[in-house]
Amino acid sequence: MAGIIGALAGGAAIAFAGMQTTGVVPAKDRAAIEAIVRDYILQHPEIIPEAMEKLQNKQMSQLLAANRKALETPFASGWAGARDGDVVLVEFFDYSCGYCRQAVADVDRLIKEDPKLKVVFRELPILGDASDAAAKASLSAARQGAFYPFHLKLYAAGRPTPETIARVAKEAGLDPALVTADNKAPDVQAEIANNIQLARALQLTGTPAFVIGDKLLPGAVGYEAMKKAIAEARAAKK
Numbered sequence: 001m002a003g004i005i006g007a008l009a010g011g012a013a014i015a016f017a018g019m020q021t022t023g024v025v026p027a028k029d030r031a032a033i034e035a036i037v038r039d040y041i042l043q044h045p046e047i048i049p050e051a052m053e054k055l056q057n058k059q060m061s062q063l064l065a066a067n068r069k070a071l072e073t074p075f076a077s078g079w080a081g082a083r084d085g086d087v088v089l090v091e092f093f094d095y096s097c098g099y100c101r102q103a104v105a106d107v108d109r110l111i112k113e114d115p116k117l118k119v120v121f122r123e124l125p126i127l128g129d130a131s132d133a134a135a136k137a138s139l140s141a142a143r144q145g146a147f148y149p150f151h152l153k154l155y156a157a158g159r160p161t162p163e164t165i166a167r168v169a170k171e172a173g174l175d176p177a178l179v180t181a182d183n184k185a186p187d188v189q190a191e192i193a194n195n196i197q198l199a200r201a202l203q204l205t206g207t208p209a210f211v212i213g214d215k216l217l218p219g220a221v222g223y224e225a226m227k228k229a230i231a232e233a234r235a236a237k238k
Contacts, residue, residue, distance in 0.1 A: 061214040063202065070198055071211055074120045075191045078142040081111045085118030087233045089226065090211040092199055095134035095160045096127040099220040100208045104155045106223040110230070117230060121151065122195045124207055132192075133183075134160035137169055139191055140182035146172045 064071070072088045091107060093100040111119055123138055125131035134154060141150035150172040157164040169179050182188050202209070202216060210217040210226060213233025217225060 064211060064214055064216065067198060067201060070194070071122075072120055074142075075122075075139055076142040077145045077147045078122075078139070079118060079120045080148045081114070081118045082116050083118065086116045086237065087114075087118070087213065087230050089117060089119045089230065090122060091119060092122045092124040092195065092204060092207055092209040094123075094125055094127050094131045094207045095138070095154055096125075096131040097207045099206075101155050103208050103220045104152065106220075106226060108152070109223055110226060114230065116234075121147070122198070123192060124195050124199055124204075125192065126196075126207065130160045133162065134165055135192055136183045136188055137165050137174075137179055139188045140179045140185075141169070141172060141174055143182060143188075144174050144178060146174060150174065 071090045089107070089110070091103075093103075107119060110117055123135035125135040138147065138150060138154070141147045150168060153168045153171055154160060154165065157168055166176070169176065199209075202211075204218065206218070208220055210221065210229075212226065212229040213236060215229050215233070217229060
């Protein structure tokens with residue numbers, strides 16, 4: 001707490017110094033300013049969480065901006081919605097994740113309702129071998145131009161197994177030989193590795209996680225929260 005107060009007080013003094021025509025504040029005046037700010041913070045401690053949240057949001061915004069291209073560039077047909085959407089929603093997901101399955105209907109509803117929204121899907125298989133097998137089959141579907149139908153069907157089938165993956169691949173019209181070959185394809189393996197690296201950079205701790213504009217929404221946040229974030233991202237571009 002003392003460290004936070006000191007940082008805020010020091011920052012206020014620096015900001016005050018920047019407003020001076022000379023650009024320099026005497027040490028005694030700086031100390032007085034810091035004391036005033038410190039006393040104010042102690043009397044109004046509720047501003048500390050607000051300040052920390054603002055700082056964290058700023059840091060996340062910068063982090064997302066630095067990784068924007070990697071986040072929003074889909075793997076082959078691993079996207080849905082508007083090809084040139086004015087807002088891009090990025091979803092990190094795992095086919096073995098029940099919360100991801102819960103979010104499918106929300107994302108699909110947003111796609112159907114918003115003609116200017118593009119959704120980019122990033123496989124993040126973190127729940128074991130079944131997740132990994134499903135992710136590789138999904139990326140094969142993306143290479144074969146059938147990602148979204150496969151995506152919806154596999155979630156509808158329940159937790160992935162070798163049997164359900166094979167059945168859904170057939171229903172989605174995938175070439176089984178290509179699915180088998182893509183299981184070890186360098187670009188498929190590289191895509192999963194890159195997604196894991198992106199997730200680590202964003203400090204994700206699970207799936208699903210959504211990136212919309214300058215916001216990271218971890219967890220199955222629901223339709224309304226995502227719709228609000230989309231509207232805010234759209235408004236920020238005007």
